[in-house]
Amino acid sequence: MSYIGQQLPADVFSGFTIDKFTGDGTANKALTLSEAPFNETAVLVTIDGVAQEPTDDFTVSGTTLTLVGTAANGSEINVTHLSGPVQVTQAASLDLNGASDKLILDADGDTTISADTDDQIDIKIAGADDFRFSANAMNVLSGSTLTVDSGATITNSGTATGFTDNTPAFHAFLNSAQNVSDATQTTIVFNSEVFDSDSAYDTSNGKFTVPSGEGGKYYVYASCMRNNFFNSRYIVYISVGGTTKIKAEERNSDTGGTTFDTVGVGGILDLSAGDEVTVSLYQNSGDSAGANGNSTESLSFFMGFKLGV
DSSP states (O other), rough: OOOSOOOOTTTOOOOOEEEEEEEOOOOOEEEEEEEOOOSGGGGGEEEETTTTOOOOTTEEEEEEEESSSSSOOOOOOEEEEEEEEEEEEGGGOOOTTTSSOOOOEETTSSSSEEETTTEEEEEETTTTTEEEEETTTEOOOOOOOOOOOOOOOOOOOOOOOOSOOSSSSSEEESSSOOOEEEOEEEEEEOOOOEEETTTTTTTTTEEEEEOTOOOOEEEEEEEEESSSOOSSSEEEEEEEETTTEEEEEEOOOOOOOOOEEEEEEEEEEEOOOOOOOEEEEEEEESOEEEEOOOOSSSSSEEEEEOOOO
16 A cells, blocks of 8 residues: 555554454353453453443453353354554553553553552552552562662662661670679679660660560670789670570789780670670689779770671
């Protein structure tokens, strides 16, 4: 056919797609179409030449057309698709008018975009609700996973909430020396704080108590400095509920001089809400002695934070 001007799109004169089926007497029979119609009015359904009423006589969902009632055994069912895909160049004029699941993106009709809620866009992939967009907000819906592939970078210039931030976290120290009795394991009360995100450490009794809802794995560490005494064992313990979990020991055999040896002990604890973590000290110098302290320096200290695992 001759024409003047720009050639028309290839699908302008394409014929209608017709799916043919044969009735078998099954009530409310589901038929699988070759393509997903926009809605019931986008197809013409006839049974033995008699046109069927959209919605009243049949419904569509994706590529499934379900007859309402029964098509007689051996009857001829024709489904004529009256509309095809919208050309990309005409997408700007496409108005879904609040229809749900009607912008179909794939062949079997289960990947869609909906705008049936005002000022909200919902994306469904393989029949599952995955993403929701609204003004200045994007939601990854329950059951969906947002994966950052290798080589990709997430840059945050705003406020991040709901991400692992390694809290509760605390750091406490002795602001003056604390002596303990000879050969007696005694709790060290670190009586000043540098930081305590959840107010979970008590400077009056030396206990860190895991807050409600914050159970998990914690890294804890304690360091105690000898308060200038020697010729003795010096053991630092980290305990949960009074039971020793981690300890470290230093044995000093000096017979004189100035001695400020430091013993550090740390590790990972699996804690539950309400667990109490303390640090204690044992020394057997034959006299009262203990851990050094200072009001401006953390000479002896206790710290910890929740791990994001």
